[in-house]
Amino acid sequence: MSTGKMHADEAAIDEALVRRLVDAQFPAWSGLPVERVDSAGTSNAMYRLGADMVVRLPRVAGSAEDVEREHRWLPRLAPALPVAIPVPLGKGAPGEGFPYSWSVFRWLDGATPEPGRPLAEPVLFAKDVAAFLAALREVDAAGAPAAYRSDPLAGRDAETRATLARVRGTVDERATTAVWEAALDAPAWGRPAVWVHGDLQPGNVLAERGRLAAVIDFGCMGAGDPAVDLISAWYLMDAEAREAFRAELGRAADDAMWARGRGWALTIALMELAYYRETNPVMAGIARRVVERLTESGA
Numbered sequence: 434m435s436t437g438k439m440h441a442d443e444a445a446i447d448e449a450l451v452r453r454l455v456d457a458q459f460p461a462w463s464g465l466p467v468e469r470v471d472s473a474g475t476s477n478a479m480y481r482l483g484a485d486m487v488v489r490l491p492r493v494a495g496s497a498e499d500v501e502r503e504h505r506w507l508p509r510l511a512p513a514l515p516v517a518i519p520v521p522l523g524k525g526a527p528g529e530g531f532p533y534s535w536s537v538f539r540w541l542d543g544a545t546p547e548p549g550r551p552l553a554e555p556v557l558f559a560k561d562v563a564a565f566l567a568a569l570r571e572v573d574a575a576g577a578p579a580a581y582r583s584d585p586l587a588g589r590d591a592e593t594r595a596t597l598a599r600v601r602g603t604v605d606e607r608a609t610t611a612v613w614e615a616a617l618d619a620p621a622w623g624r625p626a627v628w629v630h631g632d633l634q635p636g637n638v639l640a641e642r643g644r645l646a647a648v649i650d651f652g653c654m655g656a657g658d659p660a661v662d663l664i665s666a667w668y669l670m671d672a673e674a675r676e677a678f679r680a681e682l683g684r685a686a687d688d689a690m691w692a693r694g695r696g697w698a699l700t701i702a703l704m705e706l707a708y709y710r711e712t713n714p715v716m717a718g719i720a721r722r723v724v725e726r727l728t729e730s731g732a
Contacts, residue, residue, distance in 0.1 A: 443492045444531060446478045451488050453529040459537065462486070472545075472636065475709070475716060476652055482537065486522060490535045497533035499652035500524065502578060504536065507651060510628070513572045515564050517541050517647040543639025543646035546669060548719055553643030559674035561645035562633070563681035566662050570627045570685070580631045580655030586616055586696045593700045599707045603721065608728035609699065616696020620689040626656035633665035635719060659685070663694025664701060667726045668719065675732075699727050 448467055456463040465483035472479055476496040480488045491497040504521045511518050523537040552558050590613075597609060630637075631653030639647040663686065666675045679686050686694070705720035726732055 444490070444533065446490050446492070446531070448480065450529060450531055451480045451482075451490070454490075454525055454531060454535065455482065455488065455537075457528060458525050459523055462537075475713060476650070481540065485540050487538050487540050488525075488535065489538060490531065491533045494533070496652060500534040500536055502654070503651055506577070506654065510569070510572060510651075510654075514568050514648075516561065516645055518651065519649055541639055541647040541649065543641045545638065546635045546640055548635065548715065548722065551671065552640055555643070555671055555674040556677045558640060558643060558645055559670050559678035560681045562638075562665050562669065563678050565645065565648060566630075566659070566665075566682070567685065569630065569662075570659055572628045574626060574628050574656045577626075577628060577656040579626075580629050580657035580661065581653035582629075582631050582661045582697065582701075583626065583655060583657035585621060586693060586700070589700050590617060593703060596700075596703045596707050600703060603706065604703075604724045605728050609703070609724060612695055612699050612727050616692050616699070619692035619696070622658035622660060622690070622693070627659050628654070629657045629659055629662050630654055631657065631661055633662055634668045636716075638665075638669065658693065660690045660693035661697045663691065664698040664723075666694065667698040667702075667723045667732070672726075672729075672732070695727055695732075698723055702727075 448469055451467050455465075455467065462482060465486075467488070468481045470479040470481055470487065475492070476499075477489045477491055480490075482488050491500065503519070504524050507519055507521060511520065519541065520539040521536055522539055525535040525537065527533055546552060593613060597604070597606060597613075630648060630651060632650060633648070637648065637650040638645060639649060666678050670678055679691065702720040702723035706717050706724065709716040709720070
C-alpha cells in the first residue's frame with residue numbers, strides 16, 4: 434500500500450495531526466486510540482478512532498468538496514440500501530494546520546478485495562453488487578447533485594486518447610481503442626438521471642466471507658447515467674461473476690448500457706494507470722488488470 438504522497442498538492446497528514454484535530458474538536462473522543470488504516474486509497478487518508486469509528490481526511494482540495502455532499506446525502510440513502518454504507522458521526526472543521534473539512538464515520542467491518550486473490554463467493558458477490566445497484570437506482574434522485582462522472586463519454590474522448598498514448602506499450606492499443614470507440618458509438622442514456630455511486634472499485638467495497646458487506650467512499654455519488662456503476666463488472670469481477678452480474682441486472686444492463694459501462698471502466702482505468710504508475714503501484718496494477726479484462730475476448 435502507498436504511504437507517501439500521491440498528489441503534488443497533497444496535504445500533510447499523519448497520526449499526530451489526527452490526534453490534535455480530534456482532541457480539539459471532539460473532546461469526548463480525545464482518549465480513544467488513533468491508528469492509521471493501511472489503504473491504497475487516493476482521495477482520503479483514514480485513521481481508525483477507537484474500536485468503532487474512522488477519521489477520514491481529504492488529501493486534496495477536490496476531495497474536500499465531497500465532505501458536505503456525504504454528510505447531507507448518505508443518511509438519506511442508507512435506509513434504502515441492502516448493505517451498509519458509511520454513517521457520518523461528526524464533521525470536523527479546518528484546524529491545526531489542516532486546511533479542509535473532514536469527517537468521522539462509523540467503522541464498518543469487512544475487507545477490501547485484494548488484487549489477484551479471488552473472493553470466496555465471486556458469483557454471489559456479483560449478485561450482491563447487482564442488488565445494491567438496483568436499490569440505489571430506485572432512490573428518488575430529485576434534488577440530487579450531478580455525479581462526479583455524469584458527463585457524456587464523448588466529452589472524455591480527447592483526454593482518453595491522449596492518455597492511451599501516454600501508456601503506449603503497456604496495454605494493447607488496438608484492442609483498447611476498439612473498446613473505446615464501441616462505447617462512443619453506443620446510444621446515450623435517454624432517461625432521467627438516477628443515483629449512482631460512481632466509483633465501484635476494490636478499495637470502495639468491503640467483503641465478508643466472500644459476500645458484499647458494505648459500500649464505502651461515496652465521494653463521486655450523485656445523479657447520472659447508471660452505466661458508470663457497471664465499472665464494477667471489470668474492477669471487481671472475473672468472467673464468470675461478470676456474466677452472473679449482468680444476468681442479475683437483466684434489462685437494466687442492455688447492450689448499449691453495457692458498452693457505455695465498458696467505456697467508463699476503460700477511461701477511468703487508463704487515467705489511473707497513467708497517473709499512479711509511480712506513486713501508487715497497487716492502484717496502477719488494478720487499472721492495468723481492468724484494461725486487460727476489457728480487451729479480453731468476450732469481455
